[in-house]
Amino acid sequence: xxxxxxxVPSAPxxxxxxxxxxxxxQIQTPIFMPVGTQATVKCLTPEEVQATGAQIILANTYHLxxxxxxxxxxxxxxxxxxxxxxxxxxxxxxxxxxxxxxHLRTLTEEGVTFKSHLDGSxxxxxxxxxxxIEAELGADFVLPLxxxxxxxxxxxxxxxxxxxxxxxALRALEAFTQRPHRPERxxxxxxxxxGAFEPELRQESARFIGSLPFFGxxxxxxSVGEPKALMWxxxxxxxxALPREKPRHLLGVGSPEDLIMGIDLGMDLFDCVLPTRVAxxxxxxxxxxxVNIKRARFRTEHGPVEEGCDCYTCRNYSAAYLHHLARAExxxxxxxxxxxxxxxxxxxxxxxxxxxLAGTFPAFRDAFLASYVPASETARExxxxxxxxxxxxxxxxx
Amino acid sequence: xxxxxxxVPSAPxxxxxxxxxxxxxQIQTPIFMPVGTQATVKCLTPEEVQATGAQIILANTYHLxxxxxxxxxxxxxxxxxxxxxxxxxxxxxxxxxxxxxxHLRTLTEEGVTFKSHLDGSxxxxxxxxxxxIEAELGADFVLPLxxxxxxxxxxxxxxxxxxxxxxxALRALEAFTQRPHRPERxxxxxxxxxGAFEPELRQESARFIGSLPFFGxxxxxxSVGEPKALMWxxxxxxxxALPREKPRHLLGVGSPEDLIMGIDLGMDLFDCVLPTRVAxxxxxxxxxxxVNIKRARFRTEHGPVEEGCDCYTCRNYSAAYLHHLARAExxxxxxxxxxxxxxxxxxxxxxxxxxxLAGTFPAFRDAFLASYVPASETARExxxxxxxxxxxxxxxxx
Numbered sequence: 048x049x050x051x052x053x054x055v056p057s058a059p060x061x062x063x064x065x066x067x068x069x070x071x072x073q074i075q076t077p078i079f080m081p082v083g084t085q086a087t088v089k090c091l092t093p094e095e096v097q098a099t100g101a102q103i104i105l106a107n108t109y110h111l112x113x114x115x116x117x118x119x120x121x122x123x124x125x126x127x128x129x130x131x132x133x134x135x136x137x138x139x140x141x142x143x144x145x146x147x148x149x150h151l152r153t154l155t156e157e158g159v160t161f162k163s164h165l166d167g168s169x170x171x172x173x174x175x176x177x178x179x180i181e182a183e184l185g186a187d188f189v190l191p192l193x194x195x196x197x198x199x200x201x202x203x204x205x206x207x208x209x210x211x212x213x214x215x216a217l218r219a220l221e222a223f224t225q226r227p228h229r230p231e232r233x234x235x236x237x238x239x240x241x242g243a244f245e246p247e248l249r250q251e252s253a254r255f256i257g258s259l260p261f262f263g264x265x266x267x268x269x270s271v272g273e274p275k276a277l278m279w280x281x282x283x284x285x286x287x288a289l290p291r292e293k294p295r296h297l298l299g300v301g302s303p304e305d306l307i308m309g310i311d312l313g314m315d316l317f318d319c320v321l322p323t324r325v326a327x328x329x330x331x332x333x334x335x336x337x338v339n340i341k342r343a344r345f346r347t348e349h350g351p352v353e354e355g356c357d358c359y360t361c362r363n364y365s366a367a368y369l370h371h372l373a374r375a376e377x378x379x380x381x382x383x384x385x386x387x388x389x390x391x392x393x394x395x396x397x398x399x400x401x402x403x404l405a406g407t408f409p410a411f412r413d414a415f416l417a418s419y420v421p422a423s424e425t426a427r428e429x430x431x432x433x434x435x436x437x438x439x440x441x442x443x444x445x
Numbered sequence: 446x447x448x449x450x451x452x453v454p455s456a457p458x459x460x461x462x463x464x465x466x467x468x469x470x471q472i473q474t475p476i477f478m479p480v481g482t483q484a485t486v487k488c489l490t491p492e493e494v495q496a497t498g499a500q501i502i503l504a505n506t507y508h509l510x511x512x513x514x515x516x517x518x519x520x521x522x523x524x525x526x527x528x529x530x531x532x533x534x535x536x537x538x539x540x541x542x543x544x545x546x547x548h549l550r551t552l553t554e555e556g557v558t559f560k561s562h563l564d565g566s567x568x569x570x571x572x573x574x575x576x577x578i579e580a581e582l583g584a585d586f587v588l589p590l591x592x593x594x595x596x597x598x599x600x601x602x603x604x605x606x607x608x609x610x611x612x613x614a615l616r617a618l619e620a621f622t623q624r625p626h627r628p629e630r631x632x633x634x635x636x637x638x639x640g641a642f643e644p645e646l647r648q649e650s651a652r653f654i655g656s657l658p659f660f661g662x663x664x665x666x667x668s669v670g671e672p673k674a675l676m677w678x679x680x681x682x683x684x685x686a687l688p689r690e691k692p693r694h695l696l697g698v699g700s701p702e703d704l705i706m707g708i709d710l711g712m713d714l715f716d717c718v719l720p721t722r723v724a725x726x727x728x729x730x731x732x733x734x735x736v737n738i739k740r741a742r743f744r745t746e747h748g749p750v751e752e753g754c755d756c757y758t759c760r761n762y763s764a765a766y767l768h769h770l771a772r773a774e775x776x777x778x779x780x781x782x783x784x785x786x787x788x789x790x791x792x793x794x795x796x797x798x799x800x801x802l803a804g805t806f807p808a809f810r811d812a813f814l815a816s817y818v819p820a821s822e823t824a825r826e827x828x829x830x831x832x833x834x835x836x837x838x839x840x841x842x843x
Contacts, residue, residue, distance in 0.1 A: 131762065
């Protein structure tokens with residue numbers, strides 16, 4: 048990895064622009080990674096995902112191991128070929144989903160046993176098994192199994208989870224080194240920093256994971272329900288303890304304002320279902336904040352959702368047409384909305400990169416945050432609870 | 446309209462190939478028209494619909510008058526501009542939907558009063574009002590309000606409905622002639638042949654409607670639950686009574702085998718939601734019949750759904766990937782399945798046209814029908830009942 052901007056000793060920002068090489072092409076950071084949970088970025092073809100400016104996507108190990116199964120995907124030449132994504136790809140560890148979606152979890156030193164949210168079948172995920180599944184999926188970047196604490200948790204629980212995550216990281220590194228050689232499918236392993244909601248633990252974890260021979264570092268366990276201010280405080284404590292020469296991935300974050308904040312705090316890679324999920328519920332990003340396309344004021348709006356936006360949706364359709372499709376629950380809306388929000392995130396990341404390279408990121412950040420009105424924490428929390436309830440009811444009914 | 450193949454006096458087929466001119470381009474028949482019920486061919490962009498070979502689409506007056514409203518669409522320059530469909534378009538009369546979706550209908554000589562299935566609001570549709578709405582929508586071809594009898598019905602009910610449809614046809618012609626002149630939006634009016642399930646009434650209606658100065662003729666009230674054999678018997682009685690020089694549209698038909706049968710019986714234009722609806726439920730067309738992509742046998746199928754198919758889906762994705770998406774209820778599946786089935790219908794229509802022009806349609810027809818196994822009537826009926834039940838439950842819950 049090359050860090051392209053010069054280090055600034057007394058930094059008004061930790062933002063940085065890097066270039067990563069992968070077997071499926073270059074990645075220029077900071078970058079947002081659309082999430083292709085079930086081997087598809089919801090509603091979109093790979094061509095459409097690429098047209099939003101996406102350079103790398105993330106897929107979920109938990110979902111894919113359950114359906115259609117990693118062996119099957121392997122037999123199709125891996126996930127790239129199965130879903131026809133030509134660029135770089137990252138698979139997560141499955142840990143977060145086991146804890147948020149799986150049922151009846153039993154956590155031991157060996158790993159975690161859980162019931163599938165699809166059919167109730169029992170599965171054991173260990174650091175070794177996780178990497179085997181990820182080898183079958185064949186992403187360029189893979190993550191080791193970790194333990195994601197819920198918010199809130201006690202400092203003692205946080206330490207226990209972190210220490211086990213560290214022991215699992217060592218086992219994962221060992222398994223990764225020992226795994227059968229597949230020269231056609233080179234992979235790079237990231238380490239996951241945990242430490243829950245304790246700044247000291249976050250630093251300890253950053254130093255420990257950062258000292259191991261991982262290719263990159265993912266910051267896990269944030270944006271899981273804690274207040275935003277706490278999340279930024281924890282990240283602020285973490286970044287200085289990370290090695291400068293490795294790519295840094297902020298797991299499961301986030302919204303447009305989170306992207307800018309995370310870049311400012313020295314993160315390179317971001318992933319989140321939020322842009323596509325809120326789009327499906329009517330929430331579309333604009334420079335001034337998120338708007339709800341279902342609102343009556345869009346009924347007669349001849350212009351696009353956002354004037355000047357270069358996405359396929361805004362270049363071609365009126366806000367009124369999107370309003371109509373969204374109200375009528377037409378599938379075309381989910382797609383046009385997803386395209387808009389992904390393009391918004393990827394254009395924002397590209398603009399941030401340009402500003403970093405030009406040495407003007409602090410001004411860019413301040414201008415963006417001054418004009419972008421974030422969705423309120425209450426609205427976010429309500430949405431999260433609604434989503435979890437729906438997932439739970441789906442799991443029960445299946 | 447030009448009929449391009451020479452008439453065959455003692456015809457082994459009534460199939461014909463024609464070219465229609467419209468303000469939005471030429472149509473080469475026989476052709477299948479994808480249905481864009483709510484100002485969108487479900488799941489697809491206009492570019493994708495065009496890529497399936499579609500030359501003309503149909504939109505539903507009933508749905509659009511209720512949501513978003515024809516005045517609104519008019520203010521956007523009509524339906525072409527609102528939904529961004531550049532080619533020819535036909536709007537139906539709303540009659541069929543009033544009778545199948547609307548609640549608490551009151552039918553008088555003036556028109557039909559019904560409650561919206563969306564919000565229970567009361568609406569009056571008359572032949573005059575229908576054409577006013579269709580003028581606001583701005584399709585190239587428009588249809589007058591008609592009465593569609595349910596199956597079965599008595600000969601007396603059939604005659605009453607037909608005679609009122611005829612009186613409404615005269616009123617529609619009068620209103621069409623008298624309507625405010627909008628030179629930027631030329632339209633052509635089709636007449637609708639009714640007569641329910643009585644061959645004599647069908648002939649009488651064909652002669653009457655055929656004698657009026659309509660641009661084309663739509664055959665209505667078929668494929669509404671009657672046995673297939675009866676439908677073909679009725680059409681066989683109708684065609685000879687139709688003027689040869691006008692385009693003939695078989696409303697709401699159909700499946701691949703229906704397309705071939707209808708072409709054989711002298712029809713030019715076809716429309717039906719079936720190809721896209723069955724696709725969304727997993728049913729995909731192949732030369733040998735409809736297959737269900739959710740079946741276990743597709744789980745490991747490396748090839749496309751149909752070998753040699755030139756649609757975007759088959760050119761790019763394995764049947765196994767479609768199987769996975771369909772099982773996971775991923776929206777990308779609905780789209781890929783719809784593309785495949787629409788392309789199947791449009792390629793079939795194009796092949797039929799080529800065979801007609803080459804003078805080989807009877808052999809083409811026989812070969813197709815010999816290899817294509819249609820979905821059983823039972824399966825069709827079950828699907829229809831399920832669909833009606835779902836629509837009813839939606840209407841109740843809204």
